[in-house]
Amino acid sequence: EPEVTQTPSHQVTQMGQEVILRCVPISNHLYFYWYRQILGQKVEFLVSFYNNEISEKSEIFDDQFSVERPDGSNFTLKIRSTKLEDSAMYFCASSLRGPSSYEQYFGPGTRLTVT
C-alpha cells in the first residue's frame, strides 16, 4: 500500500540553525500538507500546497517557514532560524484532489529537537 515517507526520523539542531525536513508524498496525490505536534499537545496545521503554490497557511507559518516541491516527488519544509519552541514532531500529509478526496494520509513524522 502506498505511504507517505519522511526523512530524517529525528533531527537535532542548535537554535538559530536552518533545518530542512523532507517528505515523499503518495505518488498520485496532488495536495500536500505540513502539520506539527508539540509534545503532549494537539496536531496543528501549518500549510497546504497545491499546484506548486501555497493554498492555505496558519498563523504559525510565519516568514521563518517555507515549503518547496523541488522535483516531482519530494516536498520540503524549511525553517530558516530555529527557535527552542520549534521543537516538535512535524508531520507531512498528502491527499487526492477533488471533492471526494479530503482524507489525508500522514507520514511517520520527523522529531525536531532544537537545543
Added chain:
Amino acid sequence: SQKIEQNSEALNIQEGKTATLTCNYTNYSPAYLQWYRQDPGRGPVFLLLIRENEKEKRKERLKVTFDTTLKQSLFHITASQPADSATYLCALGRRQLTFGSGTQLTVLP
C-alpha cells in the same frame, strides 16, 4: 475562535464492549468532520469522514454520527479489541484540518 472538545482525555472499556467517543465544537460550521487514529510516536491515520448533510457513516466496526444542530459528532467502535487501543482525534475541515486534543482509548482484555 474555533474550539473543539473531545469528551475525555482517557476512556477505558472492556473488550467486546462498544466505545463511544464524543467531539463537540463551537464557533464553527464545518462542512466536513473527520476521525483519525494516532498511536504513540506515529502520524494520524484516517478512519472516517462525514459530511454535514450526512447523519451517519459506517465502516466495518466503526460508526460516526454528525449532528450540526448540537455541533457534535459521536464515534463508536463496536466489539472493541485491545488492538483498538490508541488516541482518537476528531478533525474539522476539508484541507486545513483543525484537530481536537484526542481521547486516549484503552480496551482492557
